[in-house]
Amino acid sequence: MPVNLWMTGTLLMEDMVRALPNLKKFADVTSFQFGNAGSGSYTMQQLYDLSLKVDKALETQDGIVVTTGTDTMEEIAYFLDLTVRSSKPVVVTGSMRPWTVIGSDAQANLFNAIKLAASGKTKYYGTVLMLNDEIHTAREVTKTNAYRTDTFESPQLGILGYIDENNIRIYRANSRALLTTDKWATPFDLTKIKSSDMPKVEIAYAYQDAGAGAITGFVQDGAKGIVTSGTGAGGVSKAMGEARTKAIKENGVIFVSTTRTGSGSNYASGDGIIAGDNLNAAHARILLELALSFSSDFNTIKGWFDTYGSGQVIIADR
Amino acid sequence: MNGLQSKLAKTTVAAGLAFTLLFSATTMLPVSTTYAAEVTQTIEGTVKLPKVQVIATGGTIAGKSVDDRDFVNGRYG
Numbered sequence: 001m002p003v004n005l006w007m008t009g010t011l012l013m014e015d016m017v018r019a020l021p022n023l024k025k026f027a028d029v030t031s032f033q034f035g036n037a038g039s040g041s042y043t044m045q046q047l048y049d050l051s052l053k054v055d056k057a058l059e060t061q062d063g064i065v066v067t068t069g070t071d072t073m074e075e076i077a078y079f080l081d082l083t084v085r086s087s088k089p090v091v092v093t094g095s096m097r098p099w100t101v102i103g104s105d106a107q108a109n110l111f112n113a114i115k116l117a118a119s120g121k122t123k124y125y126g127t128v129l130m131l132n133d134e135i136h137t138a139r140e141v142t143k144t145n146a147y148r149t150d151t152f153e154s155p156q157l158g159i160l161g162y163i164d165e166n167n168i169r170i171y172r173a174n175s176r177a178l179l180t181t182d183k184w185a186t187p188f189d190l191t192k193i194k195s196s197d198m199p200k201v202e203i204a205y206a207y208q209d210a211g212a213g214a215i216t217g218f219v220q221d222g223a224k225g226i227v228t229s230g231t232g233a234g235g236v237s238k239a240m241g242e243a244r245t246k247a248i249k250e251n252g253v254i255f256v257s258t259t260r261t262g263s264g265s266n267y268a269s270g271d272g273i274i275a276g277d278n279l280n281a282a283h284a285r286i287l288l289e290l291a292l293s294f295s296s297d298f299n300t301i302k303g304w305f306d307t308y309g310s311g312q313v314i315i316a317d318r
Numbered sequence: 319m320n321g322l323q324s325k326l327a328k329t330t331v332a333a334g335l336a337f338t339l340l341f342s343a344t345t346m347l348p349v350s351t352t353y354a355a356e357v358t359q360t361i362e363g364t365v366k367l368p369k370v371q372v373i374a375t376g377g378t379i380a381g382k383s384v385d386d387r388d389f390v391n392g393r394y395g
Contacts, residue, residue: 010382013374028367036376053373062368069377076375098381106379110372118368 027118039069063117081127081138155263212243229281248272
């Protein structure tokens with residue numbers, strides 16, 4: 001009996017779109033094969049290319065669906081969320097079961113994602129993720145189960161809405177959707193940098209009596225930023241803490257503090273350390289990498305975490 | 319006009335109206351149907367559907383089973 005019975009990334013999107021029924025009733029659908037690999041195999045430089053491709057396509061399209069593997073889908077979605085300049089709908093989807101197996105969620109997810117993008121209902125929301133009929137904002141969504149088809153959740157804050165057959169319902173706005181047009185785009189315009197400008201940013205996981213090796217190793221490997229996935233409200237072991245202080249003072253590494261608990265915020269910033277609010281470590285790493293691509297100034301980067309990173313809803317005075 | 323003439327006139331008018339309606343129904347209906355079909359076709363032909371492009375990067379959604387005996391185990395992406 002073979003170990004891997006599913007070969008991921010073997011079907012072409014052109015054929016998958018053609019197999020979906022009645023698409024022509026609600027959208028004029030085309031496809032572009034950017035690649036055909038698992039989500040975790042893409043480099044940050046390839047995500048840079050992907051983002052530019054999405055923006056280029058949105059010059060002529062009304063909406064974009066990006067299909068990816070689910071393993072790092074939340075990171076790809078957040079990267080697109082922070083970098084795509086167009087406010088038109090961008091919907092990321094995929095599936096937990098391959099296209100050809102019994103009980104696959106692939107067809108339904110692709111069909112609903114196209115429907116959602118065509119509806120225009122997530123315009124100004126930034127990139128959203130749609131799986132299992134549920135719509136999530138990219139900043140908050142995370143994969144919570146290795147196998148289940150309802151794996152994606154937005155801890156504590158919940159989904160934006162859902163799709164029941166032809167009914168697309170959006171019940172809340174993310175902070176992005178409330179921004180005025182002139183403030184909508186983030187500072188992370190990829191056309192202003194080269195993909196090689198993107199620095200190395202890593203994640204160090206905290207645990208009982210964790211050693212200094214992860215942080216010192218990352219610094220030796222050239223990391224310009226490190227996100228700590230801390231215990232509780234961002235705690236790290238004594239050894240990790242000492243290694244962090246040394247990296248800040250001697251190497252100018254910028255740290256972002258997050259929690260490994262799966263939800264909840266970090267508030268304590270300090271010299272060289274930025275609070276990641278309730279971004280999980282993977283999301284915080286995406287933002288830190290982009291921030292370091294555009295600035296090396298601690299206060300500027302901290303400001304971006306306080307605004308784009310925190311994602312708080314701020315209603316203007318009327 | 320006496321009562322008989324009046325009744326005859328009414329009958330004639332009613333018959334004429336019925337004939338007209340029947341004629342219209344039998345001769346105009348196909349025209350109407352054709353027109354409706356043309357309009358529908360015109361609407362389908364000119365209505366601007368939203369343009370959506372699917373940019374594919376792979377992953378499990380593009381996966382193909384190589385063994386139809388087992389749909390639980392697999393590699394995800």
